[in-house]
Amino acid sequence: MMNKCKHAVFCLMLSMSCMSISTVYGFDYKSEVVIENLDNPWSIACISNSDWLVTELSGSLRRVVNGELQEEPIAGVPEAFYYGQGGLSDVVLHPNFNENKYVYLTMSAADTSNKKLNFLKVVRGELHKNELLNVETIFESKPLRKTRAHYGARLAFMKDGSILISSGDGFNHREQAQLLDNHFGKFIRLNDDGSIPKNNPYADKEGYKPEVWSYGHRNQQGLVVTKEGLVIAHEHGPKGGDELNIIQPGKNYGWPAITYGVDYSGAVISPFTEHPDMEQPVKYWVPSIAPSSMILYSGDMFPSLKNDLLISALKPGDVRQLKFEEDEVVSESIIISEFGRIRHIAEAPDGSLLLLTDQRRKKGKLIRISAVSEDS
Amino acid sequence: MVRKIFKVIFHFIIAIFIMMFLIAAHSSSLNLLWLSSMNMPVTVSTIIDVFYGDFRGLLFGGAFPVPVLIAFICLILFLLTGILRRWLRFSPVFMYAMSGVATFLVVTVVLPLGFNNIDLIANARTGIGKSLLCLFGAAAGAYFGFFVGRSKDDEQM
Numbered sequence: 001m002m003n004k005c006k007h008a009v010f011c012l013m014l015s016m017s018c019m020s021i022s023t024v025y026g027f028d029y030k031s032e033v034v035i036e037n038l039d040n041p042w043s044i045a046c047i048s049n050s051d052w053l054v055t056e057l058s059g060s061l062r063r064v065v066n067g068e069l070q071e072e073p074i075a076g077v078p079e080a081f082y083y084g085q086g087g088l089s090d091v092v093l094h095p096n097f098n099e100n101k102y103v104y105l106t107m108s109a110a111d112t113s114n115k116k117l118n119f120l121k122v123v124r125g126e127l128h129k130n131e132l133l134n135v136e137t138i139f140e141s142k143p144l145r146k147t148r149a150h151y152g153a154r155l156a157f158m159k160d161g162s163i164l165i166s167s168g169d170g171f172n173h174r175e176q177a178q179l180l181d182n183h184f185g186k187f188i189r190l191n192d193d194g195s196i197p198k199n200n201p202y203a204d205k206e207g208y209k210p211e212v213w214s215y216g217h218r219n220q221q222g223l224v225v226t227k228e229g230l231v232i233a234h235e236h237g238p239k240g241g242d243e244l245n246i247i248q249p250g251k252n253y254g255w256p257a258i259t260y261g262v263d264y265s266g267a268v269i270s271p272f273t274e275h276p277d278m279e280q281p282v283k284y285w286v287p288s289i290a291p292s293s294m295i296l297y298s299g300d301m302f303p304s305l306k307n308d309l310l311i312s313a314l315k316p317g318d319v320r321q322l323k324f325e326e327d328e329v330v331s332e333s334i335i336i337s338e339f340g341r342i343r344h345i346a347e348a349p350d351g352s353l354l355l356l357t358d359q360r361r362k363k364g365k366l367i368r369i370s371a372v373s374e375d376s
Numbered sequence: 377m378v379r380k381i382f383k384v385i386f387h388f389i390i391a392i393f394i395m396m397f398l399i400a401a402h403s404s405s406l407n408l409l410w411l412s413s414m415n416m417p418v419t420v421s422t423i424i425d426v427f428y429g430d431f432r433g434l435l436f437g438g439a440f441p442v443p444v445l446i447a448f449i450c451l452i453l454f455l456l457t458g459i460l461r462r463w464l465r466f467s468p469v470f471m472y473a474m475s476g477v478a479t480f481l482v483v484t485v486v487l488p489l490g491f492n493n494i495d496l497i498a499n500a501r502t503g504i505g506k507s508l509l510c511l512f513g514a515a516a517g518a519y520f521g522f523f524v525g526r527s528k529d530d531e532q533m
Binding site: 084178257264268269 | 400403404407410411414416417422425426429430432433434435436437438439440442492493494495496497498501
């Protein structure tokens with residue numbers, strides 16, 4: 001009996017050591033480190049409250065069941081080109097996942113004929129137990145790139161079931177973002193099987209990539225589609241000039257002809273911040289916060305966050321709540337700032353928040369943020 | 377001796393300034409040409425603003441200190457050139473010009489290998505851009521060789 005009591009006290013102390021309660025700006029939450037030692041975690045998708053998929057940039061798709069990281073990565077995931085910012089990136093479930101079991105993955109991949117060149121690739125496969133079956137490639141960005149940076153690599157489903165993919169400018173190819181014959185610095189819209197929707201803005205224009213939905217982007221890593229169908233995205237700026245945009249078909253978002261940032265070297269990229277034919281961001285950040293992902297919170301666990309945008313940021317590392325009314329950001333507040341660089345934020349079906357940390361040269365963590373209950 | 381050291385330091389700093397001035401001019405020209413081709417309203421005042429912004433930004437506004445990086449690589453290569461001059465009988469102007477070229481080969485070809493193949497100086501993204509930067513290095517090196525390397529007393533540098 002005594003031993004059981006000691007064991008219970010030990011377990012309680014252990015669990016308390018992994019859990020903390022915080023209050024920031026009236027937002028009460030408790031945090032729990034669910035998984036440690038993830039290898040560059042990049043994205044998380046929730047199958048249920050207790051079954052999650054996590055991508056590791058190094059190329060593994062991991063499954064977390066009831067808070068336990070399954071030992072073996074999910075089999076059948078194509079090999080990713082894991083260098084620099086490249087690797088296995090986003091994981092998104094099909095809206096009808098329960099019926100069709102489709103999982104969508106974005107990744108960088110090496111060219112088969114020249115391993116020094118690479119591109120952004122999107123695949124989908126059917127998840128059965130711990131294996132991805134019938135994997136098919138539904139998108140490959142062109143042209144190939146030598147750089148290993150700025151892939152974008154976020155994916156979201158639109159209201160009509162088509163998918164939107166962010167394709168970054170490849171860093172060295174920024175001017176290409178203004179041209180419509182390539183995939184650098186674009187949002188790409190495809191049907192869920194990879195075919196090209198006929199109502200894309202450049203579907204029937206010769207010399208243009210028919211997949212292009214919008215252009216003039218840099219490195220878009222936050223993408224949300226609201227219930228009403230509004231597409232909101234954020235992108236990394238250079239040194240300063242991170243942007244939050246409302247994405248509309250056929251629109252030019254300006255990079256690099258207009259920007260609020262300067263080059264990392266300090267050089268001017270463009271002296272212009274606006275142009276009549278180019279869209280203005282609804283918000284921009286100078287200095288940069290390095291926004292890494294975004295959700296539109298819809299849960300009931302945190303009523304104060306309901307219908308607000310939550311943005312995870314790498315610099316200095318926090319989660320921000322943006323109140324968004326009539327296409328305008330009316331307020332911004334940092335609600336979580338204790339975990340350092342946050343790579344991804346997701347909402348579990350029960351309304352709790354899941355964060356992936358991204359500490360340089362350290363293993364990443366999966367942290368669950370939930371409401372402080374009456375008894376805690 | 378002290379006078380000699382000051383002379384060398386002075387001309388080294390001027391050589392770095394020449395490099396930075398030429399990089400800024402190159403960056404401004406390339407950007408403005410491209411912006412103009414995109415029908416952006418480039419005017420004389422824009423040109424002046426961009427060049428001033430580039431020169432000031434490259435010197436003081438970078439996320440990494442470009443002049444310090446270039447000066448560090450250049451210093452090592454100039455010192456190496458000073459040593460090699462004991463055995464090689466080329467003119468100092470030529471030898472320091474080659475050092476200047478080597479400085480930019482390191483910056484534009486070697487360094488990107490450690491940074492995901494991205495070019496730290498945007499002007500270096502094309503072959504022509506890299507060549508021009510090497511030419512700027514040659515000009516600054518030639519300046520240094522002309523004013524410092526001619527003197528037999530300065531063979532160490």
